[in-house]
Amino acid sequence: MVLGGSTVEALRIGMLGFGTVGRGVADLLLNHQELLSQRAGMPLRLVRIATRTPERDRGLSLGGVELTGDVNRVVNASDLDVVVELIGGFIPARDLVHRALESGKHVITANKALIAEYGSELFALAQSKGVQLGFEASVAGAVPVVKALRESLAGNRVDLVYGILNGTCNYILTEMREKGLPFAQVLSDAQDKGFAEADPSFDVDGIDAAHKLAILAAIAFGTHLDFARIVKEGIRHVSDTDIAWAKEMGYRIKLLAMARLKEGLLELAVRPVMVPESSMVAAVEGVSNAVFMHGDYAGTTMYHGRGAGERPTASAVVADLMDLARDLRVGSTGRIPALSVPVHHLRTLPIRTASQRQGTFYLRLAVTDRPGVLAEITAILARHAISLDAIHQKGRSRVEAVPLVMVTHETTEERIAMALVEIEQLDSVREPPRSIRIESGLA
Amino acid sequence: MVLGGSTVEALRIGMLGFGTVGRGVADLLLNHQELLSQRAGMPLRLVRIATRTPERDRGLSLGGVELTGDVNRVVNASDLDVVVELIGGFIPARDLVHRALESGKHVITANKALIAEYGSELFALAQSKGVQLGFEASVAGAVPVVKALRESLAGNRVDLVYGILNGTCNYILTEMREKGLPFAQVLSDAQDKGFAEADPSFDVDGIDAAHKLAILAAIAFGTHLDFARIVKEGIRHVSDTDIAWAKEMGYRIKLLAMARLKEGLLELAVRPVMVPESSMVAAVEGVSNAVFMHGDYAGTTMYHGRGAGERPTASAVVADLMDLARDLRVGSTGRIPALSVPVHHLRTLPIRTASQRQGTFYLRLAVTDRPGVLAEITAILARHAISLDAIHQKGRSRVEAVPLVMVTHETTEERIAMALVEIEQLDSVREPPRSIRIESGLA
Numbered sequence: 001m002v003l004g005g006s007t008v009e010a011l012r013i014g015m016l017g018f019g020t021v022g023r024g025v026a027d028l029l030l031n032h033q034e035l036l037s038q039r040a041g042m043p044l045r046l047v048r049i050a051t052r053t054p055e056r057d058r059g060l061s062l063g064g065v066e067l068t069g070d071v072n073r074v075v076n077a078s079d080l081d082v083v084v085e086l087i088g089g090f091i092p093a094r095d096l097v098h099r100a101l102e103s104g105k106h107v108i109t110a111n112k113a114l115i116a117e118y119g120s121e122l123f124a125l126a127q128s129k130g131v132q133l134g135f136e137a138s139v140a141g142a143v144p145v146v147k148a149l150r151e152s153l154a155g156n157r158v159d160l161v162y163g164i165l166n167g168t169c170n171y172i173l174t175e176m177r178e179k180g181l182p183f184a185q186v187l188s189d190a191q192d193k194g195f196a197e198a199d200p201s202f203d204v205d206g207i208d209a210a211h212k213l214a215i216l217a218a219i220a221f222g223t224h225l226d227f228a229r230i231v232k233e234g235i236r237h238v239s240d241t242d243i244a245w246a247k248e249m250g251y252r253i254k255l256l257a258m259a260r261l262k263e264g265l266l267e268l269a270v271r272p273v274m275v276p277e278s279s280m281v282a283a284v285e286g287v288s289n290a291v292f293m294h295g296d297y298a299g300t301t302m303y304h305g306r307g308a309g310e311r312p313t314a315s316a317v318v319a320d321l322m323d324l325a326r327d328l329r330v331g332s333t334g335r336i337p338a339l340s341v342p343v344h345h346l347r348t349l350p351i352r353t354a355s356q357r358q359g360t361f362y363l364r365l366a367v368t369d370r371p372g373v374l375a376e377i378t379a380i381l382a383r384h385a386i387s388l389d390a391i392h393q394k395g396r397s398r399v400e401a402v403p404l405v406m407v408t409h410e411t412t413e414e415r416i417a418m419a420l421v422e423i424e425q426l427d428s429v430r431e432p433p434r435s436i437r438i439e440s441g442l443a
Numbered sequence: 444m445v446l447g448g449s450t451v452e453a454l455r456i457g458m459l460g461f462g463t464v465g466r467g468v469a470d471l472l473l474n475h476q477e478l479l480s481q482r483a484g485m486p487l488r489l490v491r492i493a494t495r496t497p498e499r500d501r502g503l504s505l506g507g508v509e510l511t512g513d514v515n516r517v518v519n520a521s522d523l524d525v526v527v528e529l530i531g532g533f534i535p536a537r538d539l540v541h542r543a544l545e546s547g548k549h550v551i552t553a554n555k556a557l558i559a560e561y562g563s564e565l566f567a568l569a570q571s572k573g574v575q576l577g578f579e580a581s582v583a584g585a586v587p588v589v590k591a592l593r594e595s596l597a598g599n600r601v602d603l604v605y606g607i608l609n610g611t612c613n614y615i616l617t618e619m620r621e622k623g624l625p626f627a628q629v630l631s632d633a634q635d636k637g638f639a640e641a642d643p644s645f646d647v648d649g650i651d652a653a654h655k656l657a658i659l660a661a662i663a664f665g666t667h668l669d670f671a672r673i674v675k676e677g678i679r680h681v682s683d684t685d686i687a688w689a690k691e692m693g694y695r696i697k698l699l700a701m702a703r704l705k706e707g708l709l710e711l712a713v714r715p716v717m718v719p720e721s722s723m724v725a726a727v728e729g730v731s732n733a734v735f736m737h738g739d740y741a742g743t744t745m746y747h748g749r750g751a752g753e754r755p756t757a758s759a760v761v762a763d764l765m766d767l768a769r770d771l772r773v774g775s776t777g778r779i780p781a782l783s784v785p786v787h788h789l790r791t792l793p794i795r796t797a798s799q800r801q802g803t804f805y806l807r808l809a810v811t812d813r814p815g816v817l818a819e820i821t822a823i824l825a826r827h828a829i830s831l832d833a834i835h836q837k838g839r840s841r842v843e844a845v846p847l848v849m850v851t852h853e854t855t856e857e858r859i860a861m862a863l864v865e866i867e868q869l870d871s872v873r874e875p876p877r878s879i880r881i882e883s884g885l886a
Contacts, residue, residue: 298748
């Protein structure tokens with residue numbers, strides 16, 4: 001095989017970062033050498049790993065793999081075909097990936113933030129250098145959603161992609177529902193168990209899911225990466241009251257990432273929504289991830305599995321390495337554009353604004369229990385042309401606020417937002433009102 | 444692009460068969476010309492369709508597509524790069540695919556029976572001719588299970604693949620449970636609605652699911668195609684009584700296709716089993732298909748969607764065409780062996796026999812309601828070392844047989860079979876006893 005001007009007999013791999021996922025990748029490559037070689041038609045050889053802690057014992061027999069504290073020995077090396085970036089974050093990952101691509105090496109990464117925010121420059125660079133930039137591991141771990149969207153649905157016009165893309169949030173919401181506990185307590189338990197970070201904001205504020213959604217949307221619609229325009233709403237405001245009400249009404253609350261293209265307008269949102277208890281997306285529980293894709297010929301296909309963790313993420317990284325090895329064995333690269341179409345065909349689509357985003361909503365208020373309150377609130381809703389499908393009030397109290405729950409008919413997000421601003425100013429309303437969108441039509 | 448010695452600018456497609464799926468493929472190719480061209484880097488051009496009824500109006504604007512009654516004008520043509528075989532069955536499909544491959548054309552097929560039973564000779568021929576034989580559409584319609592297993596799980600040792608591979612059976616079992624109707628009536632309704640064939644035996648006797656399982660197992664384990672050794676048991680004997688009992692015990696009955704590799708022994712079976720009501724496989728309802736795959740790094744990943752029909756199957760056929768076009772654009776073919784490893788690496792693994800197939804079982808008998816019956820039956824079970832976890836009897840009758848339902852502890856299929864032969868001979872046993880395996884451990 002001819003590669004980079006010289007004949008090589010193996011895919012020579014350098015790795016940046018040797019944390020949890022790095023350990024998984026090294027373990028897999030060392031464990032399954034013969035299997036991988038049979039399937040790829042050449043060995044996958046882990047040559048060198050750059051890590052800040054080369055001396056730390058990770059419980060692996062690394063054989064001839066070289067450990068170095070110097071990233072240059074990976075990104076500048078002439079004896080490597082591909083660099084696997086598993087550092088995460090932007091600094092120094094962005095610069096290192098740039099340099100690896102510049103030097104003509106293929107790159108495979110699990111770094112969703114990097115792809116979502118700097119993918120455009122990186123894909124253009126990779127394309128100009130004739131090398132590949134693989135990122136299957138950046139979305140949904142072991143679940144092959146990038147490949148499914150880019151290859152298996154290649155014959156479809158895709159108009160809808162949605163799913164559960166953050167295992168931490170899904171775990172928290174599942175625990176809240178099953179144990180009837182408030183958000184803060186479940187979060188703190190999850191941190192103790194290692195399911196949530198010490199600083200959880202990337203997860204619970206919807207940033208991580210939005211990074212992944214940006215990637216899926218760009219592939220689905222052939223658009224530029226568009227992280228900035230995604231509506232991002234996390235789960236901090238989801239209360240145990242909301243969860244209990246959802247249950248009572250036959251719904252579950254999920255942090256749903258959704259990209260929908262309708263009438264030429266794009267809706268990109270990560271937010272808590274209510275989904276029917278009997279839907280498949282409601283059945284995705286705990287740390288699992290799942291992605292649903294609707295294509296005009298395929299209909300809805302769904303992909304489910306472990307979205308994070310040492311071994312599942314390693315499986316996705318190695319899938320990209322295998323694709324690369326199989327390409328190089330037959331002397332081809334650049335078979336498939338990173339975002340499904342070549343960079344010059346990528347579009348920017350107009351976004352559906354809040355006044356165009358229609359739906360039905362659950363509203364939850366905490367009100368003083370006295371005559372006339374309901375009249376004030378419903379008058380405001382009526383003024384914004386919001387009509388109600390249902391209204392529930394439970395419990396009575398002279399002293400404390402009581403919850404008032406309403407479900408609207410079809411209206412717009414803008415109307416809901418404007419009405420809630422006015423409602424919040426009423427004396428009888430004791431906490432900021434909350435709204436959660438209801439998605440009744442999902443598979 | 445250089446192809447077959449001459450420069451071509453498009454993937455030139457010939458089609459054999461113009462039934463339901465053929466119509467879907469033609470419709471997709473004609474509808475999405477620009478989209479496909481952008482994504483593949485070259486147009487996909489439907490040149491010619493051979494059909495027994497070229498004059499029939501199918502409601503499509505075929506433009507320049509040539510219709511012919513002569514299959515030779517497709518398989519022998521020099522102006523085609525790929526032949527899409529959508530005739531189904533063995534005669535004349537097998538011969539035509541042979542001839543197309545012999546003439547150096549790539550072939551894409553949705554024909555599960557052909558691949559399951561003659562795949563070995565066809566893959567060897569394709570490999571020797573340096574052409575590709577795609578068959579994603581042969582298993583689970585729009586759900587990309589061949590690609591997932593062969594590419595996305597390429598880094599994994601897979602030990603378990605199972606799923607719902609026959610939509611007709613799943614529809615019948617779903618209807619039986621939801622409406623409380625017997626098999627014969629639901630089958631007849633399904634035939635009226637076009638969900639079941641006039642001769643339903645391919646579906647309801649498990650043959651169709653076994654064809655698909657043979658294909659998945661060969662890819663998963665890198666083995667020769669092994670349709671003959673699959674245990675095949677259909678759903679004709681599943682009664683409304685069984686369905687009702689399953690519900691009462693917290694299970695659902697599904698026609699499950701399963702390939703499991705454990706301790707070097709292979710278990711290949713298509714049969715009705717009871718799965719926990721709360722499992723994801725139980726949630727696969729109606730005509731849907733779903734496949735679950737367990738890999739040592741990925742864990743369990745699941746793929747769900749429409750397993751048949753004009754448009755979903757067309758989506759899968761075109762996915763294979765797009766893969767081929769993307770290969771040819773960069774001048775490569777044969778990137779990925781059909782069954783994951785090259786033909787000379789394929790293995791034949793020993794099968795787990797009935798005496799080695801362990802599990803727990805539901806047993807259903809129809810017995811005369813008189814003293815001593817239970818003693819006779821349990822004595823036989825004890826003699827075969829089968830112990831019981833539960834026993835249920837409902838209803839009393841002097842005249843008619845009453846159902847007696849038992850659930851065993853872990854035992855072997857052989858013991859169950861031998862015990863049931865003896866039990867059937869008892870005077871008090873009025874119908875052939877039935878057993879259904881219980882799979883409690885599935886995702």
